Amino acid sequence: xxxxxxxxxxxxxxxxxxxxxxxxxxxxxxxxxxxxxxxxxxxxxxxxxxxxxxxxxxxxxxxxxxxxxxxxxxxxxxxxxxxxxxxxxxxxxxxxxxxxxxxxxxxxxxxxxxxxxxxxxxxx
Amino acid sequence: xxxxxxxxxxxxxxxxxxxxxxxxxxxxxxxxxxxxxxxxxxxxxxxxxxxxxxxxxxxxxxxxxxxxxxxxxxxxxxxxxxxxxxxxxxxxxxxxxxxxxxxxxxxxxxxxxxxxxxxxxxxxxxxxxxxxxxxxxxxxxxxxxxxxxxxxxxxxxxxxxxxxxxxxxxxxxxxxxxxxxxxxxxxxxxxxxxxxxxxxxxxxxxxxxxxxxxxxxxxxxxxxxxxxx
Numbered sequence: 001x002x003x004x005x006x007x008x009x010x011x012x013x014x015x016x017x018x019x020x021x022x023x024x025x026x027x028x029x030x031x032x033x034x035x036x037x038x039x040x041x042x043x044x045x046x047x048x049x050x051x052x053x054x055x056x057x058x059x060x061x062x063x064x065x066x067x068x069x070x071x072x073x074x075x076x077x078x079x080x081x082x083x084x085x086x087x088x089x090x091x092x093x094x095x096x097x098x099x100x101x102x103x104x105x106x107x108x109x110x111x112x113x114x115x116x117x118x119x120x121x122x123x124x
Numbered sequence: 125x126x127x128x129x130x131x132x133x134x135x136x137x138x139x140x141x142x143x144x145x146x147x148x149x150x151x152x153x154x155x156x157x158x159x160x161x162x163x164x165x166x167x168x169x170x171x172x173x174x175x176x177x178x179x180x181x182x183x184x185x186x187x188x189x190x191x192x193x194x195x196x197x198x199x200x201x202x203x204x205x206x207x208x209x210x211x212x213x214x215x216x217x218x219x220x221x222x223x224x225x226x227x228x229x230x231x232x233x234x235x236x237x238x239x240x241x242x243x244x245x246x247x248x249x250x251x252x253x254x255x256x257x258x259x260x261x262x263x264x265x266x267x268x269x270x271x272x273x274x275x276x277x278x279x280x281x282x283x284x285x286x287x288x289x290x291x292x293x294x295x296x297x298x299x300x301x302x303x304x305x306x307x308x309x310x311x312x313x314x315x316x317x318x319x320x321x322x323x324x325x326x327x328x329x330x331x332x333x334x335x336x337x338x339x340x341x342x343x344x345x346x347x348x349x350x351x352x353x
Binding site: 004006007008009010011037040041043044045046047048049052 | 342
């Protein structure tokens with residue numbers, strides 16, 4: 001249960017987990033989503049919280065529900081692309097804000113990002 | 125489903141509950157939180173008909189506390205009530221005789237999952253084993269209301285996860301689940317809403333996600349702030 005931070009509602013954090021799985025390709029178009037009860041147990045959260053996260057994802061168009069057979073991923077390629085871009089934007093903005101807060105220069109940050117990418121891209 | 129209006133309870137001159145007004149609806153898991161001595165167990169005892177000399181009005185499913193409400197509530201007390209000479213089989217027999225809504229097949233399944241042996245006498249079980257066993261009994265009833273008084277108090281963190289999953293897997297989504305605890309951080313993600321009791325008074329009753337949005341804090345953090353010594 002350490003996976004959730006305090007500042008945000010849990011349903012929002014579960015939405016983020018689902019979106020991450022969609023963007024990373026772990027969940028693909030038309031893949032079935034586990035039942036509310038199963039997800040509640042996986043995340044160890046209240047089933048109503050899962051329900052809320054899923055219906056919000058539906059409203060935003062990432063999931064669709066079939067009255068008889070459950071829920072499926074409905075995000076097509078274009079939607080996934082947009083989602084990926086908005087996540088990238090959100091994370092980088094937050095990174096940049098934090099770097100600015102402690103007075104780092106743009107080139108310092110970019111250099112470090114570059115170095116980390118090189119190191120992780122070419123493991124010794 | 126549960127309507128409490130102006131409930132007060134004194135033990136002699138000591139006030140245990142003071143003008144408590146609460147309305148609890150089905151389909152919710154509700155956390156009853158408060159430090160030791162804040163009135164959690166007293167409130168639970170009133171709901172279960174174990175204390176009668178209180179002021180105020182308590183209605184469950186439209187009835188006063190009594191035979192009807194008792195048949196609706198599956199209750200896990202904070203202390204063991206199974207005699208030491210009993211083993212699991214005796215307790216299962218007892219529940220079968222006492223409660224029409226007791227599902228023995230589910231009980232057997234749960235015992236297997238919790239790795240408990242129904243032949244083992246109560247007096248040789250550890251505290252954690254007894255707690256798990258009683259929780260299994262309580263969750264094997266198909267009740268409208270479950271009231272669990274400190275269900276994770278006596279077990280280690282690994283067993284807590286198992287217990288939470290047992291609760292989540294077995295509770296009826298249309299029932300009320302009222303869980304008292306002071307171990308909030310371990311369990312708060314399964315609550316829809318929480319009630320904070322302080323010196324017998326309701327300090328707060330709100331939805332967990334509301335609290336996170338308004339205060340930017342987890343229930344545990346908020347609790348520590350409200351009850352700072």
